[in-house]
Amino acid sequence: MKISSLLLFVLSFGSITAPLSNLSAQETKKLIVCSTTQTADFARNIVGDDMVVKSILPEGADPHTYEVRPGDARLVASADLCIENGWHLEGKDWMKQLCLDSGKKCVTAVTGIEPLKLVEEGTTVYDPHAWFTPKNGATYVRNITNAIVDIDPANQEKYESRARLYLIQLRDLDTWIRQEVNNIPANKRILITNHDAFGYFCQEYGFQSASPVGWSTGDEIGAGMSNAKRKEVIDSIKAYNVKAIFMETSVNPKTMQELATEAGVKVGGSLYSDSMGAPGSAGESYIGMMRENVIKIVTSLK
């Protein structure tokens, strides 16, 4: 009797402590806090289940006009690694400021990319929407992988292995985009969107672009809508006989709907631009958002 009660005690002790040890393993996972949904998706593809990745920007939100919340500061303060897109995508550099306030180092994902330079009001601005080509996406992946390896060198092999697989997918995505875009005659490749987010995409795949709003929806130099820009876009639509213009999921669709009515052109749908789609949507991942954008563009313009 005494032995059986002793055994029972040992077993019950074990059954209580085992789940607790699992719980503590989960709690000790390192936390990566990213400013945008795209950088978070790249990071997730590299860390797998080894770390927790969170994005400050919610799906469908606009990074140019995002206003930080108290919870964001707490999240950054608890992070082991902070990643921003950079080149002022985060309006008024809100991610850099959050990191500065918490004394955290902020890794800039666009480092090493050849910037698309925009001259606005005499000032040169680097277009921050660099993720819109898979080749630039590969640079994001390289930078994020290096940053992750820096905080957990013991698992370098795992992170690099996942990164290599993801880069294979990006390479295939790039080729697939070229094949799909080839369906649009070269002189019909005119992409009109709400704001100048697709510059890198247009440069890589042979499109001309126009938008009523500048490179940012915020109030930076060269940003925002003006009557002159709006008129230029309407003139371009008419001059090039553009078949469709596009809204963006992270920007109010009203401007583009009005513009379409005014120019007598159809709206080809909403493109994922500055942030990805909600979980469960086709644009919930970087590859998904790029795929859906290309399908919408090709079916509307060819």
Next chain:
Amino acid sequence: MRPLLALITSILSIGLVYGYLEFAKRNRPSAGIEVDYAAKGEFKIDLTVTCPLEPDPFALDLEEDKALTLSFEGREIFKGTDLPQGEPVNIENFGQLQAGRIVTMNGKQVEQVGKNEFFVKVAIPFAYQNKAQAVRIRITQDGLTLVEKTLWSNAQGTAIEGIVIAELPAIVTPSPSNNLHEY
């Protein structure tokens, strides 16, 4: 007294189990390649690609990764970008290949062939993705072809990736007790 005794016993039991698991973990054999039976002879590899190569923009490390990489048992033995189109590139001194071995199974001696696995990866430049590209690998032992294989580009035409296995027979020392041929 009894609860205290039970607590001490349980802590002791857990400690013993934990100690054993740690001991087992530390004494686990390493994942390194162990060559049990080194193959004899001079081994060479000829690589021939059908297209010129360019640095791969989708490589993980732009400084290190090249357009063509050849790995042997997980270790990179050759990387290159400046490879001549259609001309074989010769690779030597890439490591020790493993010969087969004779194992006893169900009381009989059987030959287990030594398998040496090579992985080749080639990033095809965009301008050459419009038609199928290939890489030919020839592995020789003392000038004689051991294996020759042509790998073709994937469905997207973006890369060539594949495995080549060089199989080597067992090295058998003549002995009156076995009747296997000498290789």
